[in-house]
Amino acid sequence: MEKVLTKDVQADHSALDIKRYELAGGYQGVRKALKMAPNDVVEVVKQSGLRGRGGAGFPTGLKWSFVPRGANAPHPKYLCCNADEMEPGTFKDRLLMEETPHQLIEGMICAAYAIEADVAYIFLRGEYFLSAERLRKALAEAYEHNYLGKNILGSGYNLEMHLHLSGGRYMCGEETGLLNALEGKRANPRTKPPFPQISGLFGKPTIVQNVETLCNVHHIIKNGPDWFKGLSKSEDGGTKLYGASGKVKRPGVWELPMGTTIREILEEHAGGMKEGLKFRGLLPGGASTDFLVEEHLDLKMDFTEVQKAGSRMGTGTMIVMDDRTCPVGFVKNLEHFFAQESCGWCTPCWSGLSWAENMLQSIEGGQGQESDLDRLAFICRMAAPGNTFCALAPGAVEPLQSALNYFREDFERHIHEKRCPWR
Amino acid sequence: MLSAEERREIEAEFEHYPDKRALTIDAMKIVQKHRGWVSDEALKDISELLGVSVSELDSVATFYNLIFRKPVGRHVIMVCDSISCWTMGYDRVRDHLMNRLGVKMGETTPDGRFTLLPIVCLGTCDHAPAMLVDEDLHRDLDPEKIDSILEQYK
Ligand SMILES: Cc1cc2nc3c(=O)[nH]c(=O)nc-3n(C[C@H](O)[C@H](O)[C@H](O)COP(=O)(O)O)c2cc1C
Ligand code: SF4
Ligand code: FES
Numbered sequence: 001m002e003k004v005l006t007k008d009v010q011a012d013h014s015a016l017d018i019k020r021y022e023l024a025g026g027y028q029g030v031r032k033a034l035k036m037a038p039n040d041v042v043e044v045v046k047q048s049g050l051r052g053r054g055g056a057g058f059p060t061g062l063k064w065s066f067v068p069r070g071a072n073a074p075h076p077k078y079l080c081c082n083a084d085e086m087e088p089g090t091f092k093d094r095l096l097m098e099e100t101p102h103q104l105i106e107g108m109i110c111a112a113y114a115i116e117a118d119v120a121y122i123f124l125r126g127e128y129f130l131s132a133e134r135l136r137k138a139l140a141e142a143y144e145h146n147y148l149g150k151n152i153l154g155s156g157y158n159l160e161m162h163l164h165l166s167g168g169r170y171m172c173g174e175e176t177g178l179l180n181a182l183e184g185k186r187a188n189p190r191t192k193p194p195f196p197q198i199s200g201l202f203g204k205p206t207i208v209q210n211v212e213t214l215c216n217v218h219h220i221i222k223n224g225p226d227w228f229k230g231l232s233k234s235e236d237g238g239t240k241l242y243g244a245s246g247k248v249k250r251p252g253v254w255e256l257p258m259g260t261t262i263r264e265i266l267e268e269h270a271g272g273m274k275e276g277l278k279f280r281g282l283l284p285g286g287a288s289t290d291f292l293v294e295e296h297l298d299l300k301m302d303f304t305e306v307q308k309a310g311s312r313m314g315t316g317t318m319i320v321m322d323d324r325t326c327p328v329g330f331v332k333n334l335e336h337f338f339a340q341e342s343c344g345w346c347t348p349c350w351s352g353l354s355w356a357e358n359m360l361q362s363i364e365g366g367q368g369q370e371s372d373l374d375r376l377a378f379i380c381r382m383a384a385p386g387n388t389f390c391a392l393a394p395g396a397v398e399p400l401q402s403a404l405n406y407f408r409e410d411f412e413r414h415i416h417e418k419r420c421p422w423r
Numbered sequence: 424m425l426s427a428e429e430r431r432e433i434e435a436e437f438e439h440y441p442d443k444r445a446l447t448i449d450a451m452k453i454v455q456k457h458r459g460w461v462s463d464e465a466l467k468d469i470s471e472l473l474g475v476s477v478s479e480l481d482s483v484a485t486f487y488n489l490i491f492r493k494p495v496g497r498h499v500i501m502v503c504d505s506i507s508c509w510t511m512g513y514d515r516v517r518d519h520l521m522n523r524l525g526v527k528m529g530e531t532t533p534d535g536r537f538t539l540l541p542i543v544c545l546g547t548c549d550h551a552p553a554m555l556v557d558e559d560l561h562r563d564l565d566p567e568k569i570d571s572i573l574e575q576y577k
Contacts, residue, residue, distance in 0.1 A: 076441070088505035088544040126452075126489045127501070127545060129558040162439040167448040167487030170543065184447035184475070186486040202441055245507040245548035252549045287506055287544075317548070319506055333509045337543060 002231060004239050005215050006255040009099045015134050018141035021102040029218025030147055033110045034155040036221075038069060041114035045217060047225035049237040054082055054173075054210030055285065055314045056391075057236070057303040060217075066197040067115045067205045076118035078206040079111055080182065081214055083124040083131070084166055084173035087286035088337055089319035092241040092253055093211035097124070097131035100215070101138035105161065107214035109147060110221055112159050115207055120161040123178050126168045135163055170341035174390050175208045176200075177343070188343050189390040212241055234259025234302040242301060243317030244270035247277050247325070253317065259300040266297065266320070278323040281406060285314020287334050288395025290402035291321075311402070326422035327407040328414055331400055332360035338396035348382040349393035355379060356400060363411060366419040373411055377404055425468045429457055433472060444475050447483050451490050460491040488542070496531040496538040498576040501555045504541040507548035512565075516552045517541075519566045523573065537576070 008016050008024055016024060033041050046061025068074065081104065085093040097104060104122070112120045124132055139161060142148045150158050169187050171177040176190035179201045200206025216238055220228050229237040236258050242265050243253035249271030256265070262284070266272065273279050281291045284301065290311035292299070299305050306313040321330055339353035356379045359372045380401040383393040404411065413421050425433070433450045437443050450469045451461050458465070461484060463477075470477045484490045502520065504513050517528070520539055524532050531538040547553045550562035561572050 085546050086543060089507050089548050090544065091546045091548045094546040125546070127542065127555060130560070160439075164449070165452065166489070167452065167483075168489035169487050181448070182445065183442070184445040184449075184473075184483065186483055202445075243549065245551060246510050251551075283506075319510075319548070321510070325510055330506065330510070333504075333506050337505055341543070 001257060003255050004219050005096065005241065013099055015099055015101050018102060018145055026102055027106055027147055029222045030106055030109050033113050033221050034153060034157060038114050038116050041110065041221060044225055045220055048220045048228040050216055050220060051236055051303055052210055053212035060213055063197065064115050064207060067207060069116050074204055077116060077204055078201040079108060079115065079117040079120040080178060080206060080208045081108055081122045081211060082173060082178060082208050083122050083211050085125055086170045086173050087288065087315055089245055089283065090286045090315040090317045092243055092317055094128060094131060095253055096211050096215050098134055101134045103215050104211060105138055105142050107217040109159060110217045111209060111214055113157055120159060121182060122163045123182060124163060124165050126166045132163065132165060139163060171343045178208060188345055232258035234300050235304055236302045240316050244320055246320030247274045247322040248320050249274055259302045262299055262301055263297040265301065273322060280321045280323050282321060283319045283399055284311055285316050287337060288398055289314040290398045291406050293406050326420055327403055327410045328360060328364045331403045332357065332364055334399050335360055342392060346388045349388050352379040352383050353396055363414050364420055366414065368415045370415055373404060376400060429454055443473050446473055447475055447480055448487065451484055455491060460494050496535050498536060498557055499538045499540065501540050501542035503545045503553045505544035508552040511551035513552050516564050519569055
């Protein structure tokens with residue numbers, strides 16, 4: 001299997017400095033892109049079928065094509081790398097930033113060139129100290145070698161790139177919340193339209209893109225769209241960083257062809273469940289995705305197939321639940337997170353999620369009532385897409401609604417036995 | 424008063440943004456790096472430097488988890504309480520820390536050595552349970568390991 005994003009990962013987990021990165025073929029993508037017209041870069045990425053790796057899977061090239069380009073476009077234009085990675089159970093972008101910082105910078109330069117951006121920001125989680133240190137060093141090296149700054153490699157293209165460390169809040173990862181945070185405000189989301197591609201950061205055209213998405217860009221430019229599609233086992237092109245955490249034998253993260261089956265990830269790479277434990281279910285791509293169970297294990301992990309099964313691939317890092325873990329406690333932990341991180345803008349979210357958390361707490365403690373299950377289902381309906389300002393609340397109820405479906409008996413046992421059967 | 428160094432560090436960020444009001448979070452984090460937390464007085468000084476009202480700064484400060492508006496201990500422990508760490512034994516880790524330090528979540532030890540706080544997923548779920556002490560990530564925690572980690576922070 002061809003490794004693309006992790007090919008430069010070292011056994012000792014150090015990051016390549018710019019000299020070694022160049023020797024390994026680094027910055028060839030930038031050199032090639034700068035000789036192309038920006039529009040052609042957009043076209044190549046469009047043809048590759050690259051879809052956003054931050055969770056929603058929006059086609060990347062298509063998003064870029066909405067940015068006004070050419071002589072009459074407003075400036076400065078911005079590219080923002082979404083490196084906020086706060087989705088519980090997600091641990092893939094950190095690896096790319098710590099171990100391949102130049103790869104991210106190279107991908108960002110190509111993306112910025114495509115949309116003719118003047119300034120790029122890396123919006124980094126404040127707790128990612130090692131990523132910050134390595135990105136700072138890599139940025140300084142890239143400036144020294146004129147991959148950043150004025151007149152990059154004599155092309156006439158100018159790009160400044162800065163690192164911003166977040167103040168810390170899940171909402172900073174939401175596209176427009178991120179823009180508000182970068183402007184020094186609370187990370188509440190913005191009304192759309194206008195879309196950020198037209199009016200984003202400081203009111204200027206802006207693209208926000210996930211770390212892993214950006215890390216793919218220069219590889220596509222270097223090797224072409226057909227190569228990228230050929231890496232994959234499914235309709236969605238490329239490789240994917242998949243992960244597994246929870247009580248599996250070998251938790252970790254692996255770069256595999258897009259469309260690898262859940263079973264292969266779980267059994268071959270993660271080594272199956274720990275001794276004596278049975279598989280009950282998993283969240284395929286972070287806390288805000290619906291549960292999948294045994295019957296889904298042969299699904300391909302890609303955007304289309306997982307969606308057909310009523311869930312989402314999300315970030316592709318799955319959280320595994322075993323038979324000795326209480327599903328009610330599991331979901332309560334998730335809803336506690338979402339209730340805490342709600343920005344407080346819309347009622348189904350701030351009120352609904354904390355209500356759900358309280359009910360789950362009382363069910364777990366043996367004080368739940370049968371009618372609580374209907375009330376939980378009601379909250380799930382209230383927080384559905386379209387009823388709230390951003391995707392936090394709809395995401396928050398995905399694990400809850402699917403748990404009520406797949407693990408209903410476990411909820412009912414808590415209510416009837418008036419205690420947690422797992423304690 | 425902002426120290427000369429704090430002021431210099433904040434002003435060095437000015438050129439990265441088209442509007443210095445964008446620097447609220449960076450400025451508060453710079454002050455916090457030097458003093459451990461952000462006092463009312465510091466808010467007033469930042470307000471003057473950036474041209475953002477104190478109440479606006481405070482509303483920004485309280486929105487974000489990593490900005491402390493109250494004094495904290497010399498070392499801040501942030502224990503991940505999110506799903507994978509919870510599955511892998513967060514309760515045990517939390518209880519052990521509370522016992523060893525004699526404080527509850529959100530409190531500071533009487534000698535001012537540690538503040539204990541919860542934090543959301545630290546992005547190292549394959550090595551759960553995990554915690555941050557100051558800027559250091561500690562993973563695959565168990566009670567013995569926690570004891571030897573605490574020894575490293577005086
Ligand atoms: C509450 C919330 C948090 C999010 N957090 C992140 C994040 O940490 N990283 C990320 O890349 N996308 C995150 N997203 C998705 C972004 O809004 C956006 O879709 C993504 O950054 C676009 O990049 P992509 O197309 O490259 O995936 C979040 C969305 C929501 C609603
Ligand atoms: S859904 Fe929640 S997080 Fe999103 S805007 Fe509404 S209250 Fe805020
Ligand atoms: S859940 Fe604790 S590090 Fe991810």
